[in-house]
Structures are given as structure tokens and as C-alpha cells.
Amino acid sequence: MSHENDQLVRPRILAGWTTGLLLLIVSVSSQWWATGYSQEEQTSPIRLLRHPYLQKGTGHSMGIAWMIDDDQPCSVEYGLTRELGQVVQSGKSQRMHFVEITGLEPDTRYYYRIRSGKTWLTPSDESYHFNTHATDVRRPFSFVVLGDSGQPEPGDQCPLADLLRSLHPKPDFIIHTGDVSQRWALDEAEYDLLAFGVYRDTLRNTPFYPTQGNHDWVTDWEHGLDPLYPRYIAPGRLDSRLTERFDMPFWRVFQSPRDNADETVAPFSFRYGNAMFVCEGGAGRGAGRSLAEKRFAEAGVTWRFFYSHYFGLAGNAVPGGDLGWKPPLPQCDLTFRGHIHVYSRSAPYGPHQSVDLLVGCSGSSIGSSYFESVVTPQNPHGLRPGITEWNEKCPHLIHVLVDGEKLSLKSYYPDGLVFDSLVIDKSGGKKKIVGMASDSHPVHPAWQRGLTPLMRRLWVDENPRWKSLGSGLWEYTGQEPLERLGRPIARRSRYIEPRLVVPRRRNHKTPANLQEAGKAIAQLMDIHYRLGRHEWDRATQGFFEDRVRHVFGAGEASLPLLVQLVDDESLPVKQRLGALGSIGVLARSSRGARQQLVKFSDSSDFNLRFSACIIRACWFGESQALGELIAWMKRESGRKPPNPQFRVDTPGHYGNPIFVLRRFTFPALFSLDRKIDDSGKMLTIGEWIAFYEKNKHRLRYVPGEQRYKLVQ
Structure with missing residues (x-):
């Protein structure tokens, strides 16, 4: 007999869903906090954002990739022993690095370490090695x-x-x-x-x-x-x-x-x-x-x-x-x-x-x-x-x-x-x-x-080889011998999570023109790729506001540049949304920025209208902005010909903004813990509109959570 303890239920590292770039703004808003810019990042050593991993191996070469938190050149030292002795350069000043080490012997172990300037990025540890094919x-x-x-x-x-x-x-x-x-x-x-x-x-x-x-x-x-x-x-x-x-x-x-x-x-x-x-x-x-x-x-x-x-x-x-x-x-x-x-x-x-x-x-x-x-x-x-x-x-x-x-x-x-x-x-x-x-x-x-349900009945409830002992324990009662891995499995007490560090910008000055502002937004959004509400803790979300204030300042000087970036249809959507989110940061202390949010709440672009309304509704508790968004969605759902950005009855997929709204935004926005499976069966936009109209008088804004809850 053997006992199986399969209670591997630990606190979830990450939730199973993501909201996509369309929700970047609402996601940041759910747990927003301000930290102020620290000069420490200007002088602290270079750090790894992505630890090394091996690519493109052959009998005579191996590739190593990694990413750091600053645009700096790096090098890899390697050798047959941990004394190393040979060097290959990744000389460009960049965050993502890749080197291909050639001229190696086949089926041979080499040790390596990575450095940037005088700073070692990896320890002198035997686990940092590779074997050629x-x-x-x-x-x-x-x-x-x-x-x-x-x-x-x-x-x-x-x-x-x-x-x-x-x-x-x-x-x-x-x-x-x-x-x-x-x-x-x-x-x-x-x-x-x-x-x-x-x-x-x-x-x-x-x-x-x-x-x-x-x-x-x-x-x-x-x-x-x-x-x-x-x-x-x-x-x-x-x-x-x-x-x-x-x-x-x-x-x-x-x-x-x-x-x-x-x-x-x-x-x-x-x-x-x-x-x-x-x-x-x-x-x-x-x-x-x-x-x-x-x-x-x-x-x-x-x-x-x-x-x-x-x-x-x-x-x-x-x-x-x-x-x-x-x-x-x-x-x-x-x-x-x-x-x-x-x-x-x-x-x-x-x-x-x-x-x-x-x-x-x-x-x-x-x-x-x-x-x-x-x-x-x-x-x-x-x-x-x-x-x-x-x-x-x-x-x-x-x-x-x-x-x-x-x-x-x-x-x-x-x-x-x-x-x-x-x-x-x-x-x-x-x-x-x-x-x-x-x-x-x-x-x-x-x-x-x-x-x-049938699979559960046949594979679990009526499984003749296993007897449930309760609390996740199972006893094997089958006749066939079980084969197991012949060594114990070392379980970690916590699983390694990526260390999200905002890259430094040394000797920074506030952008003086549109070109500089555009470059700054592009760099900002290269890091804040996906501010999913379920994925980012308070510190990480604080990085976004910290970075916005560092790059653009806390006053209105950069506001005209940010407005031009939001209006620039030639830019990627994530950069336009990043500029809009930056206006939202400024709007905490700027009446002019708040007025720009009102303007974008009436945009013909779905992404901008949605995000501006959510900023107003969630960050600042303007429930009328939520009503404006719902009313506009109701009008668009009946428009002929249909708005190509707004097909309310199609199941869609993650690339469809309406799908994102149905699956993620509304349940989170209204504090509803609805179980939505992966089959695509979920409330339609029309049903969400009806839900809002029925319950809008019962929705109360909760500033600490920056969302709305139903009250009796």
C-alpha cells in the first residue's frame, strides 16, 4: 500500500487569467499608490531582470541570453573549470543580451559567469554551466x-x-x-x-x-x-x-x-x-x-x-x-x-x-x-x-x-x-x-x-484503483505495480518569481519636445507590458507612477506633449495608452489633466474612450463616467452598420476588446467573483449593460479598492 499526499495547494503564485493591454489602465488603478522617485536606482549596481538561459546549442557552440535593468554592455567569461579564463563580449549598450560562444569541443562541460563592467551578475556557482551537444x-x-x-x-x-x-x-x-x-x-x-x-x-x-x-x-x-x-x-x-x-x-x-x-x-x-x-x-x-x-x-x-x-x-x-x-x-x-x-x-x-x-x-x-x-x-x-x-x-x-x-x-x-x-x-x-x-x-x-462530469465519475469517483482517505489523500488499491521516479523530489518552500525592476535612465531630464517624450513613453511601455490586476503587487504598480513622475514630472509642463502622444494614431496602441495613463497620474494634482481625461472619454477610439472613462470612474470615483461608458456601449451595440471595434455578440478572443470587457473588466470592476470557465460561456456585453442598468443605484464606490460594490 502507498499513500499519496497530493495537497500541493499553496497560495496561488499568479491568477490564471490576464486582462491584456486594453486593461493596462484599469489594472494599474486597482491598487494605485505613489512612492516618489528615489535616487538610489541611479547608483545601485546593475541587476539581472532575466537570469541566463541557453539557446542554439550545437556540438561546437552554445548561446546564452539574459536581460539586465539598464542599457549597458556585458560580457561572458567561460572555461573548462570554474577559473574560467576566456571572454566573449556583448558590447552593445542594451537590456537584452545574447552571445554565441563558438570554437568549443563537443559533449564538453563549460562553466560561465556574466558581468557588466566591474559588476558580476551571476555568482561563482557550479550550476552556471552548459554542455555542448x-x-x-x-x-x-x-x-x-x-x-x-x-x-x-x-x-x-x-x-x-x-x-x-x-x-x-x-x-x-x-x-x-x-x-x-x-x-x-x-x-x-x-x-x-x-x-x-x-x-x-x-x-x-x-x-x-x-x-x-x-x-x-x-x-x-x-x-x-x-x-x-x-x-x-x-x-x-x-x-x-x-x-x-x-x-x-x-x-x-x-x-x-x-x-x-x-x-x-x-x-x-x-x-x-x-x-x-x-x-x-x-x-x-x-x-x-x-x-x-x-x-x-x-x-x-x-x-x-x-x-x-x-x-x-x-x-x-x-x-x-x-x-x-x-x-x-x-x-x-x-x-x-x-x-x-x-x-x-x-x-x-x-x-x-x-x-x-x-x-x-x-x-x-x-x-x-x-x-x-x-x-x-x-x-x-x-x-x-x-x-x-x-x-x-x-x-x-x-x-x-x-x-x-x-x-x-x-x-x-x-x-x-x-x-x-x-x-x-x-x-x-x-x-x-x-x-x-x-x-x-x-x-x-x-x-x-x-x-x-462523466470523466470525473469514471476517472475519480468510481476509480477502482484508488481509495479516497479525505483531505486530498489517496490510497492505492490496484494490483498492478506502480513505477516511480527513483529519487526524492526536492520541493521549494516558495517558487521563484521574476524580479521586476524598472530600468534606470541616468542623468535624466524631462522631455523637452515631442520626439523625446515619444521615446520616453516607448521605454516606459517596454517595461510595463502588462499591468494585470491579478499579477502585480503594490510595489510593482508603484513603479509605474514613480516612473511617470520621474520621466514627466508632477506638474503640467509635460501635459501638452502627453496629449499629442495620445492623439498620435501612428503610435502603437500600448504607447498611446501609456501616455493616457500618464495623464491620469498628472490628473491627481492637475485640473488641466483632468479636463483632458474628460475629452478622451468622448473619443471615437474604443481603447481611449474606455480607458479614460475607467480612469475617471475608478481613480477618482466619478460614477457618471461609468454611466457615460455604459450608455455609449449601449448605443454602439445597436448601430448599423456595426462598429468594427464593438461586436457585442461575438465570442471573440483575447485580441477582441469586447471579449476582454466581458471576461475580465466587468467582473473585476463590480467586485463580482464570477466563475468563468475557459469554454467561452460568459455574460454578453448586452447582459452586462442590463446588469448595470438594473443595479446602478446599488453600486457604491470604494476608494481603497478603487472599484464598485453592490450594497443593499
Whole structure:
């Protein structure tokens, strides 16, 4: 008998939702406070904003990326011992740095440290090291597969990060099937919040090679007006060249070897030992096929892997989620994909007996609908003979070990229990594939996530292998032996969160003209990428007001410049909103700034009107501004032809301002803790308008919370 303590419920590190750039203004307002500018930041040492992580590894080179809190040059010292001895420069004065160290020996460990001037940014610690890729085809190696991980939840990704640190053998690298941001990556700093904080200690010494998911595609709001911008992404129509046209954050954060024929960021490939990996990289259906044909045919390649966000083998496990290659990829052994938040392993498929795996690690509620048509009491896991060998809905990671002509794959729950496995043996010129038998999977009830009522009944309530002891404890009563990670998992008492530090601007002077003011706003909004109400504490929000007062002063001298920036339609929306938020800061002590807010409350631009009204309603308790906003929305909802910014009845998505209003703003604004699932079922704008009109006399402004509450 064994007891499972799966009460990994700690205070949530971060809430599961984000509000998008449209809510930047209302988000800041929810817990606003003033701190005044401190001269300490002018003289304090340079600090890391993003700790180092490894990219673009080969047998003879390795890339290291990091970010600091000031525009300064850096250098990396490295060597075969911790005495180091060699230096490579990142000489530009910038915050984000990347160096590629070349001329290295294959399969060799090198230690490194990063410095800026005389300041060491990393300690003399053996954990700061990297190993170049192995080139010997006989060398055993292992790697981890993650996907859709961009929600640092304490019950999902955080314990998975601990498990990753405890795996044996230590993985040589990590591949990721996309949605590193499970929200919307409107700025590169999104990845600090959702990935680099949780996995920081692993990524400093383990190369990380992700593909781009649909949540990694979004940039600024105004791109939705560009006919080439894929706001509503149709699978198969992505083009990696668009990521560069629109300067998408994903490819500013992560580096590509650009080894395809067009030398674009995707698709790309890399070699490790006797294996070749090809990544679709967000480039779309069919992208990577010619690259795969070329790379898979190279001498000495025994194992061939392909990974992407959407595209796997035709006819895989999840009905409605099949976005297949037709015909299948040439000679491919395993394909990994994400997008749908489930775990699924296909039966061997096609002439090369390839196996397709869905790696939707987060285990959130998204994706349960794909099982509804196949899960029945007679077929609890929706298996399809000859197509699907296992389905589950749980947080997980996959550890793959390759040793010559033999491959073993294990899929883990966060507690180290193996819930699925696969062995492929190519010895003797024949390919033998053996997966875990369908009656041997443990199906631990504590790790099942986002289930339909039937799935919950079959997998949890009536699970014959587990007995509930209450309080999150389960006793295993099955007959099949359980396989576990053979070493303890070190759990952290708290999970590393990114340190959000505002960059310094030395010898600063208040902008003297529009060009200087525009540059200042651009720099400001590069940091304050997403002031989500659930994501930022008081100190971080204080940085915004502190920075505004530092850059533009507390008086009215900069007000004309800020008004011009808000009016400038050629600027990105986030910069215009940043200027509007800065006017809101000045409005605390400036009558002229308050009058400008009233003017923008009547703007024909939805973003400006909404934000100006919310500033007035929440920061200053002007309930009439809230009434003006609701009245305008009511008029626009019936306008013919419809306002293209205001389609009230469409479900929309995170790129749709109305969707953001329905899902996030109104519940927060009215202090309503409404449970809204990820299926898109929520109150329409019309229903919110009706709610306001019915309850407006019961709404009372709460200055301390800067929102409205219902009173009797």
C-alpha cells in the first residue's frame, strides 16, 4: 500500500487569467499608490531582470541570453573549470543580451559567469554551466518534452518544475511544443512572468528549444487592423515571416538557428548524437517538410523527431483536434505537439510506424470537450483501436531516453509517478514498439484536471484503483505495480518569481519636445507590458507612477506633449495608452489633466474612450463616467452598420476588446467573483449593460479598492 499526499495547494503564485493591454489602465488603478522617485536606482549596481538561459546549442557552440535593468554592455567569461579564463563580449549598450560562444569541443562541460563592467551578475556557482551537444552517435542522452506550460500554477507547473530538477539522468535539453505563454505574449517580459521565473534554475544549465504557439503570436493591438496580421489564427496559415514583420516578442526572447532555405526563424533543426530534431516553429502546415526530408536523411541519424504546436500525424487521439500531415512526415519516429491541453499517445501510424504524442502539460480545463464524443462508461478513456492507445487529462512532462537503437519514454505526474510509457527498439533492423498496456495506467485521481462530469465519475469517483482517505489523500488499491521516479523530489518552500525592476535612465531630464517624450513613453511601455490586476503587487504598480513622475514630472509642463502622444494614431496602441495613463497620474494634482481625461472619454477610439472613462470612474470615483461608458456601449451595440471595434455578440478572443470587457473588466470592476470557465460561456456585453442598468443605484464606490460594490 502507498499513500499519496497530493495537497500541493499553496497560495496561488499568479491568477490564471490576464486582462491584456486594453486593461493596462484599469489594472494599474486597482491598487494605485505613489512612492516618489528615489535616487538610489541611479547608483545601485546593475541587476539581472532575466537570469541566463541557453539557446542554439550545437556540438561546437552554445548561446546564452539574459536581460539586465539598464542599457549597458556585458560580457561572458567561460572555461573548462570554474577559473574560467576566456571572454566573449556583448558590447552593445542594451537590456537584452545574447552571445554565441563558438570554437568549443563537443559533449564538453563549460562553466560561465556574466558581468557588466566591474559588476558580476551571476555568482561563482557550479550550476552556471552548459554542455555542448554530443556528436558521438553512440552516446546515450535524454531530453524532456513540455507543452502549453505558460500558467505557473502551484498545482501544475510549479511541482512539474521541481520534478524536472529531480529527473535522472538529468535531461540534456528541453523541447517545448508551444504556448510558453498561456496568456498572450504582448511583450517579451510576459515570459519572465510565466516561464523564466518558474524554470529559472533549470534553464541556466539546460538548453531550451521551444516552438511558437498561438498564444505566443500576439503583439500590439493595432496590428489587428493590418490585413496581414493573423489576429484570428487559422491553423495552417501561419507564416514565420510575419513574426519578424511585426517584431513578435517570441523571437526576441528565443533564438533560432535559421537553418532553413529562406534563413527565417522557422522551421529549424538541430542534431544531438544519433538523433535529428526538426521544429515547425510556428511557420504553419507543411512548413518543415522539406527541411525534415533533408535533415532526416543525414548520415548517422538513427532517431527522427518532429515537434510543432498544431500539427502531428493524421488521425491521432483527439477527435476535432486532428491537424495532420498528409502524407505523414518521412521516416519520423516520434512527433510531439501541443495546443490541446490533454495527454494523448497514438498507436503506431503510417509506413514508418510513427507515434504521435499530444503534450498539453498544463492540465487546465481547456480541452476536455475533445473527449466528450469518445468517453463512455464502456470506454472510459476514449481509446480508438489502431488510432489511440492512451488519453488522460493531467499535468505532466515526458522524459525520453535514447541509447543507441533503443528508446524509452516515460510520462510523469508532478509527484514522479509514471502514468504512461513507451519503448521502441530498432535493433536487428526491425522496429518493435511496446506501450504501457491500457489496464496498467494508474490514473491517479488527484492529478486529473478540468474533467467533464462523466470523466470525473469514471476517472475519480468510481476509480477502482484508488481509495479516497479525505483531505486530498489517496490510497492505492490496484494490483498492478506502480513505477516511480527513483529519487526524492526536492520541493521549494516558495517558487521563484521574476524580479521586476524598472530600468534606470541616468542623468535624466524631462522631455523637452515631442520626439523625446515619444521615446520616453516607448521605454516606459517596454517595461510595463502588462499591468494585470491579478499579477502585480503594490510595489510593482508603484513603479509605474514613480516612473511617470520621474520621466514627466508632477506638474503640467509635460501635459501638452502627453496629449499629442495620445492623439498620435501612428503610435502603437500600448504607447498611446501609456501616455493616457500618464495623464491620469498628472490628473491627481492637475485640473488641466483632468479636463483632458474628460475629452478622451468622448473619443471615437474604443481603447481611449474606455480607458479614460475607467480612469475617471475608478481613480477618482466619478460614477457618471461609468454611466457615460455604459450608455455609449449601449448605443454602439445597436448601430448599423456595426462598429468594427464593438461586436457585442461575438465570442471573440483575447485580441477582441469586447471579449476582454466581458471576461475580465466587468467582473473585476463590480467586485463580482464570477466563475468563468475557459469554454467561452460568459455574460454578453448586452447582459452586462442590463446588469448595470438594473443595479446602478446599488453600486457604491470604494476608494481603497478603487472599484464598485453592490450594497443593499
